[in-house]
Amino acid sequence: MTPAPLLAVRDLSVRFLLPGGRRVDAVSDASFDVAPGECLALVGESGCGKSVLASALLGLLPANARTAGHAHLGDLDLLTADERTLARTVRGRRVGLVPQSPAAHLTPVRTIRSHIEETVARLTGVRGRAARRKAAEQASLRAEFPLDHLDRHPHELSGGLAQRAVTALALIGGAPLLLADEPTTGLDRDLVDRTVDELRRHVDDGHALLMITHDLAAAERIADRVAVMYAGRIVELTDAAAFFGSPGPRHPYSRGLLEALPERSFTPVPGLPPELGSLPDGCAFAPRCDRATDACGALPPFADSVACHHPVTAPADASHATRTPEDTRA
Amino acid sequence: MLELRAVTAGYDRRAPVVRDAHLTVTPGEAVGLLGPSGCGKSTLARVAALLHRPDAGEVVLDGTPVRGFRHRAPREQRTAIGVVFQQPRLAADPRLRLADLIAEPLRATGRRASAAERVRELADTVGLTPDLLGRRPHEVSDGQLQRACLARALSLEPRWLVCDEMTAMLDASTTAALVRVVEDYRASTGAGLLSVGHDRTLLNRWCDRTLPWEAVTAG
Numbered sequence: 194m195t196p197a198p199l200l201a202v203r204d205l206s207v208r209f210l211l212p213g214g215r216r217v218d219a220v221s222d223a224s225f226d227v228a229p230g231e232c233l234a235l236v237g238e239s240g241c242g243k244s245v246l247a248s249a250l251l252g253l254l255p256a257n258a259r260t261a262g263h264a265h266l267g268d269l270d271l272l273t274a275d276e277r278t279l280a281r282t283v284r285g286r287r288v289g290l291v292p293q294s295p296a297a298h299l300t301p302v303r304t305i306r307s308h309i310e311e312t313v314a315r316l317t318g319v320r321g322r323a324a325r326r327k328a329a330e331q332a333s334l335r336a337e338f339p340l341d342h343l344d345r346h347p348h349e350l351s352g353g354l355a356q357r358a359v360t361a362l363a364l365i366g367g368a369p370l371l372l373a374d375e376p377t378t379g380l381d382r383d384l385v386d387r388t389v390d391e392l393r394r395h396v397d398d399g400h401a402l403l404m405i406t407h408d409l410a411a412a413e414r415i416a417d418r419v420a421v422m423y424a425g426r427i428v429e430l431t432d433a434a435a436f437f438g439s440p441g442p443r444h445p446y447s448r449g450l451l452e453a454l455p456e457r458s459f460t461p462v463p464g465l466p467p468e469l470g471s472l473p474d475g476c477a478f479a480p481r482c483d484r485a486t487d488a489c490g491a492l493p494p495f496a497d498s499v500a501c502h503h504p505v506t507a508p509a510d511a512s513h514a515t516r517t518p519e520d521t522r523a
Numbered sequence: 524m525l526e527l528r529a530v531t532a533g534y535d536r537r538a539p540v541v542r543d544a545h546l547t548v549t550p551g552e553a554v555g556l557l558g559p560s561g562c563g564k565s566t567l568a569r570v571a572a573l574l575h576r577p578d579a580g581e582v583v584l585d586g587t588p589v590r591g592f593r594h595r596a597p598r599e600q601r602t603a604i605g606v607v608f609q610q611p612r613l614a615a616d617p618r619l620r621l622a623d624l625i626a627e628p629l630r631a632t633g634r635r636a637s638a639a640e641r642v643r644e645l646a647d648t649v650g651l652t653p654d655l656l657g658r659r660p661h662e663v664s665d666g667q668l669q670r671a672c673l674a675r676a677l678s679l680e681p682r683w684l685v686c687d688e689m690t691a692m693l694d695a696s697t698t699a700a701l702v703r704v705v706e707d708y709r710a711s712t713g714a715g716l717l718s719v720g721h722d723r724t725l726l727n728r729w730c731d732r733t734l735p736w737e738a739v740t741a742g
């Protein structure tokens with residue numbers, strides 16, 4: 194059985210209020226859990242709301258954002274916690290962030306050692322120069338950052354080592370939950386594999402990992418479960434082996450996304466995603482969906498791992514000809 | 524033909540990032556160049572797109588050796604090549620609306636009058652809806668901006684396309700969509716392609732032949 198969740202997100206919504214009374218529904222009714230020793234990959238195309246969701250969990254939304262729902266990390270609700278609590282007890286201590294772009298996250302004029310020692314001083318009780326130095330070296334080793342590179346500056350590191358440096362920083366506070374935001378963007382495939390394998394090691398050590406990514410191959414390599422986001426909603430949440438293997442995704446969008454891979458049929462999902470500022474009342478995927486019917490004018494509830502009126506039911510079922518239970522009832 | 528002959532290039536003559544590179548793309552052909560990041564393949568792509576002057580060697584375009592690079596490249600050579608980069612945000616002027624971004628090459632070559640019509644056509648080709656054309660780069664997603672950058676690259680109907688990690692930042696569906704746009708364009712015009720990247724699966728699927736970096740350069 195899966196252990197009790199470390200992070201429990203329920204009906205999380207994020208709206209941005211814009212001048213002129215406009216409203217952007219960036220995230221709508223997202224619910225999921227992440228347990229210790231488990232990796233949940235949140236996948237979707239850019240602009241689908243997945244990065245906003247990550248910012249909401251870290252309390253890093255801009256001032257014009259309004260949230261609803263809950264995101265329980267133990268007894269704390271991340272959505273209602275005040276900035277002081279988030280800054281002092283959450284970020285780095287209970288949630289470690291592995292950022293998208295290591296280069297942008299590190300200060301160019303400081304060495305990696307200085308970054309790590311500063312974080313050690315800020316997040317742990319270690320005092321004294323020698324002790325801090327030792328703790329910094331231990332932190333580096335945990336992320337397999339080579340000690341003989343500690344005195345280098347960020348620009349003197351390869352992409353892979355820069356990624357390890359920021360991972361070392363994310364691990365220092367002993368945070369049980371790791372949040373990785375597109376950690377493999379721009380990396381070569383070999384390096385992607387290595388980066389996700391290293392993250393997986395921290396999961397196997399007992400961390401809970403929420404990985405946000407548009408890279409399906411990286412998700413397949415690391416995740417226990419996959420959540421697919423489309424137009425701000427989680428449209429499918431399922432076991433990674435079932436999703437990437439057999440029977441495959443059940444939501445038409447997930448299926449299309451996976452089929453678009455060059456190792457599969459390399460066929461794009463037709464059309465563009467809708468604007469988050471003017472979402473339809475019903476299923477947001479309907480204009481692009483070849484299974485859409487009149488029923489899709491109503492918002493499909495999330496049930497049995499998928500939010501769709503006509504989910505794909507069996508691996509062979511690629512046409513609308515096969516009847517789904519909903520069809521039979523209609 | 525697009526030929527790179529014994530090209531050595533970089534940013535410091537004492538430490539070139541590309542040494543003695545040889546590469547030929549024949550008309551209508553799609554050639555993939557596969558290499559890890561930081562190997563110098565982006566520099567070579569910039570040389571092929573006439574955006575970076577090599578320290579040694581030459582680029583021969585349809586039989587004519589290229590004498591000038593960047594703004595010194597003769598217009599008919601410069602406009603024969605369309606180029607798309609990895610990061611649309613670095614390649615697009617943030618002040619321009621997408622329509623103006625796509626129209627830049629048209630205006631720069633005196634095709635102002637027909638630009639609006641052509642922009643609509645190009646937007647349709649790359650799958651951008653008309654409402655997006657009035658937006659500025661920060662108001663659209665990476666995928667939408669890259670579609671606009673591809674439209675700009677196609678605007679002058681180049682005989683050659685150079686794509687430098689065009690899809691590295693994009694999701695699977697947008698990747699497949701943009702590759703399809705490039706391939707449809709090539710099928711209708713016979714344009715040749717040099718696509719530089721690190722994703723072997725993608726390049727093998729996309730290109731007629733894919734060369735590893737080691738096969739092209741001396742290091």
Ligand code: SF4
Nearest residue numbers: 476479482489501502
């Ligand atoms: S609810 Fe309807 S339109 Fe939406 S994905 Fe399912 S079948 Fe397609």
